[in-house]
Amino acid sequence: QVQLRESGPGLVKPSETLSLTCTVSGDSITNYDYYWGWIRQPPGKGLEWIGSLFYTGSSYYNPSLRSRVSMSVDTSKNQFSLTLTSLTAADTAVYFCARQIFRMIPGRGVVPTYFDSWGQGTLFSVSS
């Protein structure tokens, strides 16, 4: 049974950078069957996909966040990470990491799909 756990600072100042880490247990992050993703949920609101990463480094990002987002993987620690720059109050949310199934698109290769296992989420606030 895979388990995912998010970790990172609970509070960051506006204009600064957020770094979050997801630690995976019960599965290897180099398992070629899966992508690994980040999703966020502002308080009382809906879900927003942030981005998805394959262990090889192949990644996809939400176009609305692409200029501020990067993701990386640390196979030695079985972790993957999210970096979000130029923070504003609108980035305040619960951040979830999750495992994703992939599918093949002809001419594109493997792409992320739905999320089959989620971390519990971590609340992150942007405030001065």
Next chain:
Amino acid sequence: DIQMTQSPSTLSASVGDRVTITCRASQSISTWLAWYQQKPGKAPNLLIHKASSLESAVPSRFRGSGSGTEFTLTISNLQPDDVGTYFCQHYNTYSLTFGGGTKVEIK
């Protein structure tokens, strides 16, 4: 980007009722759609993928249907444990989007 619109935003029904949640895509997504249930303070839980494929351990009273641009999630014989917010998510392209959610309450 493909937009996903859910309706209603909230519904209240009695135990034992059959409830239906609709999710509409702004363009055809074939059957590349998933449904999740989220209970307060918890992470979402995957119920259905590929529009109608039920995840193991999900009760059979949950049923997904649809293709193209219109999809439904039906809960037959609503139970108190079904209270929560339900989200659809498309994966037709590699830019993923969720619906706005439908909150299900018990009368």
